[in-house]
Amino acid sequence: NAGVTQTPKFQVLKTGQSMTLQCAQDMNHNSMYWYRQDPGMGLRLIYYSASEGTTDKGEVPNGYNVSRLNKREFSLRLESAAPSQTSVYFCASSLGQVTGETQYFGPGTRLLVL
Amino acid sequence: AQSVTQLGSHVSVSEGALVLLRCNYSSSVPPYLFWYVQYPNQGLQLLLKYTSAATLVKGINGFEAEFKKSETSFHLTKPSAHMSDAAEYFCAVRRSGNTPLVFGKGTRLSVIA
Numbered sequence: 473n474a475g476v477t478q479t480p481k482f483q484v485l486k487t488g489q490s491m492t493l494q495c496a497q498d499m500n501h502n503s504m505y506w507y508r509q510d511p512g513m514g515l516r517l518i519y520y521s522a523s524e525g526t527t528d529k530g531e532v533p534n535g536y537n538v539s540r541l542n543k544r545e546f547s548l549r550l551e552s553a554a555p556s557q558t559s560v561y562f563c564a565s566s567l568g569q570v571t572g573e574t575q576y577f578g579p580g581t582r583l584l585v586l
Numbered sequence: 587a588q589s590v591t592q593l594g595s596h597v598s599v600s601e602g603a604l605v606l607l608r609c610n611y612s613s614s615v616p617p618y619l620f621w622y623v624q625y626p627n628q629g630l631q632l633l634l635k636y637t638s639a640a641t642l643v644k645g646i647n648g649f650e651a652e653f654k655k656s657e658t659s660f661h662l663t664k665p666s667a668h669m670s671d672a673a674e675y676f677c678a679v680r681r682s683g684n685t686p687l688v689f690g691k692g693t694r695l696s697v698i699a
Binding site: 476505507513515516520564574575576577578580 | 595620631688
């Protein structure tokens with residue numbers, strides 16, 4: 473039982489390049505999330521998927537797109553990377569998206585955009 | 587909109603001293619509150635959560651938090667700090683309903699030998 477896995481662990485991009493961050497969970501969770509973490513800013517929600525087949529914008533969606541490929545996988549795409557997208561990206565999942573559900577986090581992807 | 591405020595971006599304590607990390611929330615309805623911990627170069631893991639069952643919540647590694655509605659607070663405490671407690675701690679809130687977690691900006695805890 474691996475929990476939430478993310479690939480890659482680390483990536484360097486040039487401005488304007490595109491890439492997709494992959495996330496998968498093996499806990500049969502319905503809801504999945506993408507956050508970015510920046511110093512002094514805490515975690516900010518980029519997009520989330522309450523259930524398979526649905527996605528919604530979070531606090532900072534500009535410059536990103538997501539795909540809920542199936543129940544297990546939720547990918548985050550940067551179409552044209554910018555230096556402002558240098559950050560640590562975390563994927564998380566939860567059984568549902570109600571009240572007291574615990575969110576489980578992956579180990580993160582460190583992205584540097586030059 | 588619901589939010590959480592963590593007072594102090596950095597807290598430093600001596601080993602064996604009391605740990606107190608502060609979290610205040612703003613919400614018009616009783617929220618569900620969480621504390622997460624992030625060790626260096628790792629993801630976040632749940633320390634404890636309040637879901638209205640009991641106001642004093644015990645978590646892992648000797649941490650506990652008390653929900654005080656009158657003060658809109660959910661402060662995290664540990665009686666005796668250990669070197670292994672050095673990490674970043676995040677308070678988070680979710681109001682009842684179909685909404686994601688909202689995180690505070692985090693408090694970095696340093697433990698001095």
